[in-house]
Amino acid sequence: MREIAERALQVALDAGADYADVRVQELETEGLAVRNGILETAEHDTSAGVGVRVLVEGAWGFAATFVLEGDQPSTTARLAVDVGRASAQVKRRNVSLAPAAPQGGHYETPFKEDPFAVPLSEKVDLLMAASEAMRIDPRIMAAAASLELRRERTVFVSSEGSLLAQTILQTGTGITATAADEHDAQRRSYPGSHGGQYACMGFELVRGLALVDEAPRVAEDALALLTAPACPAGTTTIVLDGSQVALQIHESVGHPTELDRILGTEAAYAGASFLTPPDLGKLTYGSQHVTIVSDGTSPGGLGTVGWDDEGVRPSPTYLIRDGLLVGFQTSRETAAAIGLEGSNGTMRADGWINYPLIRMTNVNLLPGDSSLEELIAATDDGIYMSTNRSWSIDDLRKNFQFGCEIAWEIKGGKLGRMLKNPMYQGMTTEFWGGCDGIAGPGEWQIWGVPNCGKGQPAQAARVGHGAAPARFRNVAVRAGE
Amino acid sequence: MIGAERALEIAEKALAVEGADEVEVTLFSESGGLTRFADSIIHQHTERSDARVKVRVVTGRRSAAVGTNRLDEDTIRRAGLRALEMARLSPPDDIFPGLPTDFGASLVPPAQDAKRFDGATADASPAWRAERVAEVVKAAGDRPAAGFFSTSADEVSLANTNGVRRHTAFTIAAFTCMVRSGDGTAHHECAAGRAADIPVVDLAEDLAHWADRGQGAGDVSPGTYPVVLLPLAAGEMVEYLAYMGFGAKDVLNGESFFVDRQGQQVAAPRVSVVDDVAHPMSLGPAFDWEGVWRQRVAILDAGAANQPVYDTRTAAEAGTTTTGHASGSQEYGPYPANLFIAPGEQTTDELASGIERGLLVRRFWYVNVVNQRETILTGMTRDGLFLIEDGVVTKPVHNLRFTQSVLGTLAGCSGVGADLVCLSPGGGSLLAPALRLDAFTFTSATSH
Numbered sequence: 001m002r003e004i005a006e007r008a009l010q011v012a013l014d015a016g017a018d019y020a021d022v023r024v025q026e027l028e029t030e031g032l033a034v035r036n037g038i039l040e041t042a043e044h045d046t047s048a049g050v051g052v053r054v055l056v057e058g059a060w061g062f063a064a065t066f067v068l069e070g071d072q073p074s075t076t077a078r079l080a081v082d083v084g085r086a087s088a089q090v091k092r093r094n095v096s097l098a099p100a101a102p103q104g105g106h107y108e109t110p111f112k113e114d115p116f117a118v119p120l121s122e123k124v125d126l127l128m129a130a131s132e133a134m135r136i137d138p139r140i141m142a143a144a145a146s147l148e149l150r151r152e153r154t155v156f157v158s159s160e161g162s163l164l165a166q167t168i169l170q171t172g173t174g175i176t177a178t179a180a181d182e183h184d185a186q187r188r189s190y191p192g193s194h195g196g197q198y199a200c201m202g203f204e205l206v207r208g209l210a211l212v213d214e215a216p217r218v219a220e221d222a223l224a225l226l227t228a229p230a231c232p233a234g235t236t237t238i239v240l241d242g243s244q245v246a247l248q249i250h251e252s253v254g255h256p257t258e259l260d261r262i263l264g265t266e267a268a269y270a271g272a273s274f275l276t277p278p279d280l281g282k283l284t285y286g287s288q289h290v291t292i293v294s295d296g297t298s299p300g301g302l303g304t305v306g307w308d309d310e311g312v313r314p315s316p317t318y319l320i321r322d323g324l325l326v327g328f329q330t331s332r333e334t335a336a337a338i339g340l341e342g343s344n345g346t347m348r349a350d351g352w353i354n355y356p357l358i359r360m361t362n363v364n365l366l367p368g369d370s371s372l373e374e375l376i377a378a379t380d381d382g383i384y385m386s387t388n389r390s391w392s393i394d395d396l397r398k399n400f401q402f403g404c405e406i407a408w409e410i411k412g413g414k415l416g417r418m419l420k421n422p423m424y425q426g427m428t429t430e431f432w433g434g435c436d437g438i439a440g441p442g443e444w445q446i447w448g449v450p451n452c453g454k455g456q457p458a459q460a461a462r463v464g465h466g467a468a469p470a471r472f473r474n475v476a477v478r479a480g481e
Numbered sequence: 482m483i484g485a486e487r488a489l490e491i492a493e494k495a496l497a498v499e500g501a502d503e504v505e506v507t508l509f510s511e512s513g514g515l516t517r518f519a520d521s522i523i524h525q526h527t528e529r530s531d532a533r534v535k536v537r538v539v540t541g542r543r544s545a546a547v548g549t550n551r552l553d554e555d556t557i558r559r560a561g562l563r564a565l566e567m568a569r570l571s572p573p574d575d576i577f578p579g580l581p582t583d584f585g586a587s588l589v590p591p592a593q594d595a596k597r598f599d600g601a602t603a604d605a606s607p608a609w610r611a612e613r614v615a616e617v618v619k620a621a622g623d624r625p626a627a628g629f630f631s632t633s634a635d636e637v638s639l640a641n642t643n644g645v646r647r648h649t650a651f652t653i654a655a656f657t658c659m660v661r662s663g664d665g666t667a668h669h670e671c672a673a674g675r676a677a678d679i680p681v682v683d684l685a686e687d688l689a690h691w692a693d694r695g696q697g698a699g700d701v702s703p704g705t706y707p708v709v710l711l712p713l714a715a716g717e718m719v720e721y722l723a724y725m726g727f728g729a730k731d732v733l734n735g736e737s738f739f740v741d742r743q744g745q746q747v748a749a750p751r752v753s754v755v756d757d758v759a760h761p762m763s764l765g766p767a768f769d770w771e772g773v774w775r776q777r778v779a780i781l782d783a784g785a786a787n788q789p790v791y792d793t794r795t796a797a798e799a800g801t802t803t804t805g806h807a808s809g810s811q812e813y814g815p816y817p818a819n820l821f822i823a824p825g826e827q828t829t830d831e832l833a834s835g836i837e838r839g840l841l842v843r844r845f846w847y848v849n850v851v852n853q854r855e856t857i858l859t860g861m862t863r864d865g866l867f868l869i870e871d872g873v874v875t876k877p878v879h880n881l882r883f884t885q886s887v888l889g890t891l892a893g894c895s896g897v898g899a900d901l902v903c904l905s906p907g908g909g910s911l912l913a914p915a916l917r918l919d920a921f922t923f924t925s926a927t928s929h
Contacts, residue, residue, distance in 0.1 A: 033812040038574045040811040042545035042567050049531065049550070061607075064529040066550045079528055083514070086607035087523040090615050120570045128572060141735035146812075180735025185854045265519045268627035268659040268668065271846070271863075353529050390849045392882075394861040399882055399927035401859050403851055421852065423859075425882070425925050456629050456657075457515050457527065478884065478924065 001026070001155040002163070004073050008052050009157050011077040017054035017061075017084070019097065021158040022077070023309060024050045024068070025352035030116060030149040034127040035142055036135065042124070049352040052077045056084035058094025062355040098335040098342045100312050102161035107306020109169040110299070111202030115149045118203050123147055126211065133215035134177045139226065140219050141185070142178040145211065146195060147171075148450070150462075154352075162311040170302060170462060171205045172198035172450055175215055179222035186225035186420060188405055190214045192243040193387050198448025198462065199300045221406060224418055230480030231407050231422035237382030238424055239375050239471045242439075244404055245365060246447035246465035247388045252428040253285075253292050254363040254463070256397035257319045257327070258346075259334040261358075270454045271395030274428070275325065277338045283325040286432030289368055289470075292320040294329050296345055296361030301464030302448030303361035307345065314345035314361055323432075331358050350459035357455045362446060364466030368438030372469040375437050382410040383477060385422045401425040401478070421480030431472060439468035482603070483510050483532065483552075485648040488638035494554060495536055496642050498561035501568075503539035503580045505641040506557075507770065507809075508532065513603075513633025516610040520625045521618045528607055535809075538564035539580060542573040578797040582643045585774045585805075588759040589767040594649060597764070602652040602676040603634035613656075613681050620685035621660045624692055628658035628668075632676050635908070637766050645772040653764055654679055655905055659864060660688040664929070665695025665877060668844050668864035670713065672905035674764055691843070694877065695865050700926065701878035707839035708921040709832045709869065712902035714842045715822065716913030718858070719754055720906055722887045723817055725853045727756075727780050728806070729795035730814020736853045738888060739789050748784040748891035751825060755779050756790060756806065756817035762903045763819040764910040770809035778804050780817065784891075790815045818909030825897030825914065832896045832917040834872040840921075841867040841874050845883075856887040861927070881923035893919035 001024040012020035026048045033041035050073050051064040061084025065076040115123075127145040134143035149171055156164040174196015176189040191197045191209055199205050240248065255261065256273040264272055275283065296314025298304055307313050310332055317327045328334075329346040347356040376384060390403035407422035408415040444466060452461040483491075492506040512530035516523055534557050537546040545567035547560040587594070610630045618626055632654045639647040654676035659668040667688040673679050710718065726737035738747065758767050758775040768774050771793055779787050791799065792807035792815040806815040833841060848860030862880045869875065898915030905911070 035812070037572075038576070039543075039571045040574075042571050043548065044546075044563060044567065045535075045548035047531075047533070047548075047550045051529075059523065060526060062525070062527040062529075064527070064531075066531045083526050083528050083607040086516070086611040087526040089608070089611045090518060090521070090523040090618060092522055120567055124571060141733070178734050178736060180740070180854075182741060185734075185736045185740075264625075264627070265524050267519055267661075268629075268657055353531055355525060355527055390851050390859065392847045392849045392859045392861065394880060394882070394927050394929075395846050395863050396927075396929055398929075399861065399880075399925060401882060401884070401925070403859075423851065423884075427927070456517055456525075457529075457631075476925075 004050060004068055005155045005157045008050060008073040008077040009159060011074040012052055012054050012081055013159055015078045015081040017056050017081050019055040019159050020052065021156065021311065022050060022052050023154055023156050023352055025152060025154045027351060028151045032123055032127055033146040034131045035144045037128060037131055039124060050076060051352045052080040053355055054080045054084045055095055056081050057088035059084050059087035059091050060095060061087055064353045095333055096336045097332040098340060100332055100342060103307055103311050103313060104163050107166040109167065109200045111169050113203040115171050115203040130175050130211040130215045133212050134175065134219040136216060136219050137223055139179045139181050139223060140177055141180045145175045147173045156311050158311050164307050164311055166306040168305060169200060169202060170198060171201050171203060172196060172448060173206045173209065175211050175218060177219040177222040179226055181226050184226050186222050188218045188222040189387055190218045192447060193389060193405060195450060198302045198450045200302055200304045201300050225406060225420045228418045228420040231383065231419040231477060233477055233479035235474055235476055237379050237471060237473050238475045238477065239379060239382060239384040239469060241386040241469050242443065242445060242467045243447050244385060244388050245467035245470050247391055247402065249292065249363055249365050249465045249467060250449055251391055251393045252397060252400055253319065254360040257329055258358045259328040259330045262328065263334055263337060269456055274396040274398050279325055281326055284323055285320045285325045285429055286323045287435045288323050289435050289438055290320055290323050290432050291366045293317065293364050293366060294319055294344065294346065294361060295364055298362040298364060298446055298464060298466060301362035301446045302450065303463040308347045309349045309356035310343065310347040312343045312345035317344040329358055329360065348461060350461060354457065354459050357459065359461040360463040362464035362466060367441045367444040367468045369440050370437045371439050372443055375439065375469060375471045376410055376415060377413040379410045380412060383422060384408045384410055384415060398428050419480065423478040425476045425478055434473040434475065435470055436473055437471040444468040482634060483636055488636065489640060489646060489648055491552060492638050492640035495534065495557045495561055496640060498538055498565055501538045501540055501565050503642050504561065505537040505580050507535045508638040510636045511633055513631065514607055514610060515629050515631035516607065516614055517629040518614050519627040523611060523614055526607060536561045536564050538568050540565060540568050542575060542577045543568045543571040544577065545571055576798050578793050580641045580643050581645060581771050581773050581793050583645045587767040587774050588777060594767060597651040597674050599652045599675040602632050602654050605632035605676055617658060617681050617685040620682045621689050624689055625661045626658060626685065631655045639772040641772060647768045647772045649766045651765060653905055656681055658685055658688055660685065660692040662692035663696040665692045666864045667691035667695060670904065672764065672903050691865055698877035698879050701868065703881055703923040703925055705920050705922045707836045707919050709829065709841045710916045710918065711843050712913040712915055713844045715916040716904050716911050717845045717848055718887050719820060719822055719913065720911055721848055721858055722856055723820055725850055725856055727789055727817050728815045729789045729791045729799055732789050733795060733798055737789065738854060738856055739786055742786045745786055746784050747786045747888045748781055749894040750784040751897055752781055752784050752891050752894050753779065753823040754781040755821045756819050757821045758819040760821050760912060762901060762912050764905055765818060765908060769805045769807040771807040773803050773805040773807065775805040790817045821912040822914055824899050824901055826899050827896050829898060829915055832898060832915055833869045833874055836869045836872060839869040841869055851884060857884065858887060859884045879929060880927050882925045883922060884924040885922045890918045890921050895919050
């Protein structure tokens with residue numbers, strides 16, 4: 001891999017590139033999915049290729065090929081230069097990069113048990129058992145359990161002297177029960193929705209989640225939701241579980257603090273941001289309880305890497321400190337554009353075939369000093385919502401609306417009736433301004449989001465969000481639909 | 482491009498997996514480029530190629546698949562053996578009907594299929610696409626433009642041990658553009674099999690006009706309004722309706738509206754949604770990811786919930802036959818890849834003309850499912866929301882969030898536009914006209 005990368009790098013420079021970096025990568029994935037006791041998916045996949053990124057005549061070019069044999073990597077390097085020259089036809093200024101020290105070395109995701117080495121039969125048996133344990137009633141129409149494994153081996157070289165190797169290992173698993181009758185259909189998931197929990201870990205993640213033990217409760221919740229009353233509308237206090245707080249961070253803090261969006265380069269697709277560079281250090285984003293850090297080094301976080309795909313080591317960066325906006329997620333190009341000293345290392349690509357973009361690594365809400373129990377006990381009237389079901393936010397990341405799988409009313413500091421179809425809606429800074437309590441480190445964990453979409457061609461990023469249950473005042477709760 | 486002969490030769494060899502009852506080999510290759518621009522400069526620009534072989538092996542009603550993007554004989558042979566090993570370790574699926582045989586015929590005549598590959602589009606260079614972007618920037622004048630122009634050539638081959646042999650090659654060009662004028666923005670997107678068929682300059686000039694008209698938006702209260710959804714917005718509604726309920730897997734899971742409304746009138750009689758791979762504007766292969774010829778399925782037929790689409794597995798579970806809509810994932814189930822909303826005869830002005838006070842929606846954004854069975858979505862308007870007063874589009878207003886049942890609003894469809902826009906979500910196609918809907922509920926506002 002190193003030889004291919006270095007040869008392609010030299011060809012790009014010989015062809016006229018002023019800067020070049022090359023990633024040679026091998027991806028390996030395994031997916032298992034069980035529904036109603038039937039193994040619907042048993043797939044293993046490998047993909048290898050090389051991506052060459054160049055700056056030529058002040059403009060970017062990128063080319064990638066799956067053919068690693070013969071002259072093809074060199075041909076691809078020359079093609080990247082041609083692409084860059086074509087880009088230079090439509091430019092007004094030359095791209096400049098913030099300085100970054102050349103990097104060298106090797107990084108590997110720490111893990112205890114290689115999930116690819118766990119016998120397939122053991123993994124299938126676990127998912128089958130979890131699925132069976134959810135089939136407690138004929139109204140359980142779908143009892144689904146899944147497991148997804150991913151390993152990326154990458155060699156990165158740059159014309160500035162970096163030579164890096166890293167292996168990222170990711171594991172994800174979860175269960176979902178879908179109950180339906182003649183009137184309604186309801187889903188309940190564990191440990192989170194949209195595939196469950198994902199982390200840069202080995203099979204120890206799966207063993208620690210006790211899917212089979214949790215399965216009957218998940219199914220019981222789904223059944224109970226069929227006949228639960230709909231969540232009432234009104235402006236009230238809400239308490240969110242950690243997994244929903246994670247999605248809230250993702251959409252209303254993670255994306256708007258991406259500096260490429262702020263500078264307009266995602267304007268036509270993913271959207272821009274309500275933030276501007278002059279807001280740094282001035283804009284009140286939330287209450288004093290809210291401190292949020294971009295940290296690509298968080299142990300176990302789904303966005304944890306040794307280096308980003310520009311060869312920059314992630315540096316933990318405060319985005320919001322005590323409620324004040326103090327940082328952005330940056331690349332070398334965007335950092336230079338607003339006069340920052342350097343990138344904080346968030347440029348990541350979805351595989352060898354894509355160019356890197358600013359992507360969240362782990363954007364974490366730091367824990368508070370409360371607990372879920374205390375937050376509820378100190379709420380006279382409100383709603384506790386758990387597990388994301390739907391999410392939507394406007395193109396500048398202001399107006400959002402989230403739905404959760406399940407809720408319970410809070411009356412006099414105690415949980416009351418189960419409620420279905422809970423939804424809440426708000427405006428970003430007002431919502432975070434209403435945060436008046438966050439659970440402590442004992443209930444804080446990093447939730448993995450494996451499907452964050454951005455970029456054209458479309459890329460899916462795998463990112464993490466450290467979160468704990470939190471309480472928000474004066475929130476508009478919509479009537480359960 | 483790999484070419485039909487070599488692709489089928491690779492597939493043929495890969496079918497020989499000793500010990501397997503049945504084998505299916507799918508080979509997909511793609512090459513092309515995308516030229517992306519923002520603030521009227523090209524800022525991201527890529528040219529790339531990939532290929533993928535997927536070997537699906539069946540033994541005793543057990544199946545597994547192994548994929549690779551290495552095309553050498555030895556790697557593919559090992560993929561087959563690994564798939565067999567995985568299948569043997571899997572529990573049997575008693576409903577699994579086996580791999581399909583070669584039955585039926587393509588709905589797309591050979592001459593039409595051949596036209597779906599355009600050599601000029603396949604050969605489009607980065608410089609050629611950059612020239613198109615330069616034309617767009619020029620047409621937008623001093624207004625910042627953002628979007629992309631892409632060209633790709635794709636190839637799909639599929640063979641199985643029951644005699645199925647399929648191969649097709651097709652090209653897709655896609656264009657998106659957003660033009661800003663002060664605080665006004667306008668956006669459009671479209672796709673075609675031939676890059677030359679996308680009139681980028683005309684589109685950019687039209688966007689400049691609408692971006693100018695979008696300046697100085699004022700507030701409008703959330704509430705229920707009659708609306709005209711332009712084709713992008715109408716297409717997104719129907720795309721999500723398909724995602725929520727057109728596939729048989731969602732019916733079997735109890736989550737589709739077909740569960741309790743099949744055969745019933747669920748939309749206005751003027752609403753018909755058909756999956757039709759043979760439509761002259763449709764894009765992509767005439768066969769599905771099991772090699773079954775895609776059938777024409779009237780999913781909503783004159784407003785009635787007629788039938789969902791099936792692959793072989795869901796058809797077996799439901800006791801019917803496949804319609805040729807396998808998505809390649811049994812987990813996610815079948816999907817209609819060539820949706821077509823039947824057009825009407827009205828222009829956009831005519832659609833607006835009967836509305837006393839309503840809204841013109843150019844585009845939706847970040848749509849998501851609130852209640853799948855009830856087909857309730859939420860999402861935002863974006864890049865141009867205009868007030869309609871006394872039948873005329875008058876002034877821009879700030880964006881609104883909607884929370885609305887798709888079938889609920891389609892029940893009040895009182896007009897359908899004549900012109901179709903071809904969109905290309907996920908590599909297939911979606912042909913959408915404008916729709917006039919008598920009641921569409923917006924639930925909150927934003928400040929831009």
